[in-house]
Amino acid sequence: MFDLFQQWRRLAAAGVSMQATGVEALKTMSGAGDVIVARGAIMSEAARSPLAADHGELGRMVPEKVAAASRAGSDAATLIWDNQSLWQRHMRHLGVMVMRCRPPTFSEWLDLAERNAALMVGSVEASAKIGSASLAPFSRQVKANARRLAAQPPGRARRARAKSH
Template identity: 40%
Template sequence: MFDPFSAWSRIVSAALDMQSTWLRSAETLRASGDVIDAQTEVMRAATAAPLTGNHAELSRMVPEKVAAFSRSAEVIARDTMEMHSVWIGQMQRVGMIQRRSSSLYPPAAIARA
């Protein structure tokens, strides 16, 4: 038997999971600002005084950050797509159940009752 409370509870749970993932992503983006500021300072110092700049750090910085950003974007996109897929599937199941139940009780039959 169909339990509408459980179905909607699962839908709300999936929506909250999606929201939580996006909130964690936003927190990560906000925290990355501090890292970017620190790295910008290293680049500024190397530009201002090229002979004393930390060139070893600069040569590691860009490829390392590009790789990290690519990996994190891939994970966020994959997990977000998976959560949306599950949520859409649940909504489709609920819609099918509602459609089947409405065909059992057409509006004309309800009006006569």
């Protein structure tokens, strides 16, 4: 049975989820800035003294981005596919209604209205999940990098920068 309040509750929850994803995106961007500054110093130090460079950190830079992008793409594609499957089922149902070669009954109209409302709410929820799932791998990696780089002992480049300010 169609429950208008349940539909509104689900829409509101999807909106809150989208806002939380926005806040997480801001935190990720801020953390990424910190990681870029720390890694810039590591790269600068590596350019000055290649043998003393932090090759472990230098070797992480590209593979972690590829892994995060792969995970984000895979998660987003799965959610998009699930949402498209809902739409395909709905379109098959509409096709069956049309092929009956008669006007729909009142109960069929009510069923169709309920299906349409459920599909729309489901699409909004899927959109919220896609954004969150796409951001999550990058957010996790940025947080891990920021923690690890903050815990490292300062290198020559960081000491030199601190003394010059």
